[in-house]
Each structure stands twice: as structure tokens, then as C-alpha cells.
Amino acid sequence: MRTVTVVGASLSGLYAARELRSQGFDGRLVIVGDEPHRPYDRPPLSKDFLTGRASEDHLALTDDEETTGLDAEWLLGKRARGLDARGRTVLLDDGRTVSTDGVVIATGASARRLPGSSLTGVHTLRTLDDARALRDELGGGPRQVVVIGGGFIGAETASSCAALGHTVTVVEAAPLPLVPHLGAEMAAVCAALHRRGEVDLVTGTGVAGLRGTAAVTGVALSDGRVLPADTVIVGIGATPNTAWLAGSTLALHDGVLCDDGCVTALPQVVAVGDVARVGGTRAEHWTSATEQPRVAVANLLAGRTLQTVGSLPYFWSDQYGARIQFAGRRQDGDTVRIAEGELADGAPAEGGFLALYERDGRTTAVLSVDRPRPFMRARRELVRGGSRPQPAAL
Amino acid sequence: MIPVCRFEDLPEGESVRVGTTPPIAVFRTEDGELYAIDDTCTHQDASLSEGWLEGCLVECPLHAASFDLRTGQPTCLPARRPVRTHRVSVDDGTIHVHVAAEEGTAA
Numbered sequence: 001m002r003t004v005t006v007v008g009a010s011l012s013g014l015y016a017a018r019e020l021r022s023q024g025f026d027g028r029l030v031i032v033g034d035e036p037h038r039p040y041d042r043p044p045l046s047k048d049f050l051t052g053r054a055s056e057d058h059l060a061l062t063d064d065e066e067t068t069g070l071d072a073e074w075l076l077g078k079r080a081r082g083l084d085a086r087g088r089t090v091l092l093d094d095g096r097t098v099s100t101d102g103v104v105i106a107t108g109a110s111a112r113r114l115p116g117s118s119l120t121g122v123h124t125l126r127t128l129d130d131a132r133a134l135r136d137e138l139g140g141g142p143r144q145v146v147v148i149g150g151g152f153i154g155a156e157t158a159s160s161c162a163a164l165g166h167t168v169t170v171v172e173a174a175p176l177p178l179v180p181h182l183g184a185e186m187a188a189v190c191a192a193l194h195r196r197g198e199v200d201l202v203t204g205t206g207v208a209g210l211r212g213t214a215a216v217t218g219v220a221l222s223d224g225r226v227l228p229a230d231t232v233i234v235g236i237g238a239t240p241n242t243a244w245l246a247g248s249t250l251a252l253h254d255g256v257l258c259d260d261g262c263v264t265a266l267p268q269v270v271a272v273g274d275v276a277r278v279g280g281t282r283a284e285h286w287t288s289a290t291e292q293p294r295v296a297v298a299n300l301l302a303g304r305t306l307q308t309v310g311s312l313p314y315f316w317s318d319q320y321g322a323r324i325q326f327a328g329r330r331q332d333g334d335t336v337r338i339a340e341g342e343l344a345d346g347a348p349a350e351g352g353f354l355a356l357y358e359r360d361g362r363t364t365a366v367l368s369v370d371r372p373r374p375f376m377r378a379r380r381e382l383v384r385g386g387s388r389p390q391p392a393a394l
Numbered sequence: 395m396i397p398v399c400r401f402e403d404l405p406e407g408e409s410v411r412v413g414t415t416p417p418i419a420v421f422r423t424e425d426g427e428l429y430a431i432d433d434t435c436t437h438q439d440a441s442l443s444e445g446w447l448e449g450c451l452v453e454c455p456l457h458a459a460s461f462d463l464r465t466g467q468p469t470c471l472p473a474r475r476p477v478r479t480h481r482v483s484v485d486d487g488t489i490h491v492h493v494a495a496e497e498g499t500a501a
């Protein structure tokens with residue numbers, strides 16, 4: 001391979017570029033990214049960056065020394081808008097084309113929006129530019145904040161807004177937030193953390209629309225209520241950035257379909273990170289985006305799937321001074337057992353807890369709040385226990 | 395020189411966090427060696443005293459960066475900057491940390 005093009009200049013794209021070089025690829029490396037910024041880390045955007053504890057310097061994923069060592073052509077501020085049928089030409093929005101022998105698709109996901117989101121005061125939180133705009137607005141005195149969506153990003157944003165002294169309400173359409181991630185029992189426990197920040201959680205009601213003419217003034221709920229608001233943050237999930245691949249021969253279905261080695265239908269095209277549906281699942285976790293590139297690049301350079309991504313899903317979330325960590329694959333019907341620590345009034349007690357998800361006497365997943373050490377031990381045991389060979393069909 | 399704890403109160407393979415500013419983590423490895431480094435991971439916000447100790451390496455509990463206790467250098471991503479190391483001594487059965495000057499390997 002003489003040229004490899006990485007499309008998407010963020011977490012998984014950067015890790016792929018690093019892997020290409022460390023696995024011996026010494027040809028031309030082109031990195032295309034539509035954001036004007038060098039790769040930066042997103043998790044702090046809803047946490048320490050929003051509260052002002054972390055500056056933009058803290059977000060940088062790489063530095064000049066490493067960038068020089070990577071010896072790549074960075075095409076930043078350029079959007080890829082097509083990939084030809086053979087996967088040999090990447091078309092850019094300025095009309096240029098990049099001829100390439102291999103492609104790493106690392107275009108991530110974009111925040112889902114609501115109709116009416118062009119009103120001032122309505123935000124999403126996915127990019128540095130999003131976070132800057134929100135941070136500036138929150139710095140201008142106390143505001144009535146409504147966060148739409150009680151998922152992890154919504155909850156973290158609500159927590160940060162509350163820490164900054166704003167009045168915050170979270171609206172969640174489902175009867176409980178976080179159920180798909182944590183199961184109902186533990187979702188209720190983690191959702192109870194909102195009480196620590198004196199944040200109201202309104203559940204079981206959708207949003208009918210946003211109110212306001214130029215600036216947002218409120219959020220109309222489907223039960224008829226209107227919550228007054230001068231800042232609205234829409235945190236209703238993300239959709240994978242696959243639109244630019246519409247004219248390619250790749251299979252797209254809520255992500256780029258690939259085998260469990262991140263290889264698409266074309267052997268010289270691999271996909272990693274939030275955009276990749278690897279062996280049937282699409283993770284939106286930082287750790288997957290940093291682990292998949294090793295395997296994807298090995299397979300890309302080999303021209304076929306030699307390795308598969310076997311790692312256990314892991315994510316964390318920081319909210320209301322608590323650190324939530326989760327690892328494993330839970331299923332509905334798993335029983336949950338608090339193995340360490342306890343709950344207080346349905347919420348994590350001071351000092352946190354460790355919970356094990358179990359099925360047929362085996363641990364399937366582990367959750368902790370403020371118990372990093374026992375969590376690490378349990379996660380390692382889970383990895384060991386689950387390291388028996390996976391059927392090839394997965 | 396900051397007293398940490400009695401030597402026998404820090405078993406092999408264990409660590410303890412000292413509430414200095416910035417906090418310091420003291421480790422006693424399986425080989426019985428004592429090491430002290432800055433407790434806060436140079437990547438983001440996690441306490442290395444809660445990390446996974448293996449030989450002379452400690453793995454961060456948040457995103458698995460690993461640091462060499464002898465040098466403070468990260469051995470893998472996502473950390474790219476070292477933590478400061480501090481000298482440890484045992485005097486009359488008590489572990490002490492000699493806090494390194496702010497410069498040196500400070501991140």
C-alpha cells in the first residue's frame with residue numbers, strides 16, 4: 001500500500017494514524033477532517049471543559065512533536081463527500097480527489113437535533129465549537145436551563161450547568177433514562193444522582209416543540225406543560241456520519257457495516273469508532289474508539305481479517321461529583337447484586353458501590369459508582385472469564 | 395519530609411494516597427520496594443493510588459494509561475506526560491515522602 005487515507009481527524013482517526021505508523025506503514029498518509037481543529041478529546045466537553053476546570057489545551061490529543069513524527073498530510077477543514085465504488089478515490093468538498101490504496105473511515109457521529117433548533121439559546125454538545133458557544137452563554141449570569149434527554153451526555157451537561165449555579169431541568173421521554181445502558185434497576189439508582197445537584201428530572205414525557213421567536217423562551221412538553229427556558233441543550237443521541245458514503249458500495253445501516261475485525265465489504269476499507277458497526281454492534285464509547293484502530297489497521301495492512309476486536313465494552317461518566325464506570329455486556333433479565341457499598345434512599349450512598357450483573361451464575365457486567373479499585377479488579381476478572389474463544393460467526 | 399503511615403500498615407501490592415497539594419501516591423510493590431509519584435494521572439482526572447499495580451507499573455483506573463513508578467514516565471497512551479516521582483524513606487518504622495521540587499519532571 002502506497003497511500004492510506006484516514007477520513008475523520010478525531011479520536012479514532014488519530015489512533016488509526018498512530019497504528020499505521022507503529023505497524024510499519026511508511027507510505028503516504030493523508031488525514032481528512034471537516035473540523036478546523038487538530039484532534040481533541042470530547043469527553044471533557046460536557047464535564048471539566050464546560051465548568052471551566054479544563055482549558056482547551058487540556059483537550060488536545062496530540063502535540064507538535066507527535067504530529068511531526070506521524071508525517072501525515074493533514075487536510076483539516078475539508079469534508080469528504082464521496083468514496084468511489086472501488087474505494088480507491090476519496091472526493092473532497094472542494095472538488096479535489098485523493099487517490100488512495102487504503103481507507104480508514106473514522107467519521108464518528110453527529111448530535112441529533114430537534115426541529116426549531118435554530119433559535120438562539122438552543123444547543124447541542126458534540127464539538128468544540130458547540131462547547132465554546134454553550135460555555136460562553138453559561139458564563140453570562142444565572143439561566144433557566146432545560147436539558148432534553150437524560151442520557152449520559154445530558155446528565156453530565158445538567159450536572160455541569162448546576163455546578164455553575166444555573167437552574168436546571170432534565171426532560172426524558174422514557175419512563176427512566178439510561179435503561180438501555182444500565183437496565184432499569186441501576187438506571188433508577190444513577191438517575192437519582194440528579195438530586196445531588198438539585199436538578200429536576202421530568203420523565204415519561206416527550207417534547208412537543210420549542211417556544212420562542214428569535215431566542216428560545218421555553219420547551220413545550222407533550223403533556224401540555226411548558227417549561228420556561230433561556231438555554232436549551234438537546235442531548236437526544238447521535239447519528240453516525242455515513243451520508244458521505246451514500247454513493248459507495250459499502251453497506252450502511254446505522255453505521256458502516258464491518259466484520260468483527262473492522263473490515264468492510266471492501267478489504268482495503270476499514271471503519272473504526274462511533275461510525276463503525278463492528279460485528280453487529282456500534283459502540284459510542286471512547287475506549288472502543290481507541291482500541292479498534294489497532295485491529296483495523298492490522299487487517300487493512302494484511303488485506304484480510306486476521307484479527308478481531310475482542311475487548312469488553314467499557315465506558316465511564318462523571319456527574320454530580322460521582323464517577324460511574326461500567327464494563328461488560330448486560331442483557332435484559334440479568335440479576336443485579338450490590339457486591340460492595342450500598343444505596344441510600346435509592347441513590348448511591350456516600351462512598352459509592354459496586355454492582356454485578358449476573359446470569360446463570362456468571363457475571364456478565366459490572367457497574368461501579370466511586371469504587372474505581374474494586375471496579376478494576378472486577379473488570380479484569382470479567383475479561384479473563386470471557387476470554388474463551390468466540391464463535392467465528394459473531 | 396511528610397510522614398505517610400507505619401511501614402507494616404502498607405502491605406505489599408498496596409498503595410496509599412497522601413493528601414498533599416497536589417496529592418501523592420505511595421506504593422509498595424510485590425517485591426517490597428517503595429515508590430512515590432504524583433497521584434493525579436497526567437491524562438485527565440483520576441487517582442493513581444486507585445490504579446492497578448503490576449511490578450513497577452501502575453495502570454490508571456480511568457483509561458488505562460500506565461506509568462513506571464521508578465521514573466514517572468508513561469509507558470502507553472493516553473498519557474503523554476510523566477508524573478513527578480518523590481523519594482521515599484522509612485525512619486523508625488514510619489514511611490516518609492520527600493516531596494520533589496516543583497520543577498523537575500512536573501507535567
Ligand SMILES: Cc1cc2nc3c(=O)[nH]c(=O)nc-3n(C[C@H](O)[C@H](O)[C@H](O)COP(=O)(O)OP(=O)(O)OC[C@H]3O[C@@H](n4cnc5c(N)ncnc54)[C@H](O)[C@@H]3O)c2cc1C
Nearest residue numbers: 008010011012034042043080107108109273274284285286
Ligand atoms: C460531550 C461528550 C462527552 C462524552 N463523554 C464520554 C465519556 O464520558 N465516556 C465515554 O466512553 N465516551 C464519551 N463520549 C464518546 C466519545 O467521545 C466518542 O466515542 C469518541 O469521540 C468517538 O471518536 P470517533 O473518532 O470515532 O468519532 P468523533 O469523535 O465523532 O470524530 C469524528 C470526526 O470526523 C469528522 N467528520 C465527520 N464526517 C466527516 C467527513 N465527511 N469528512 C471529514 N471529516 C468528517 C467529524 O467532524 C469529527 O471530527 C463523549 C462524547 C461527547 C460528545
Ligand code: FES
Nearest residue numbers: 435437438454457
Ligand atoms: S485519566 Fe488516567 S488514563 Fe485517562
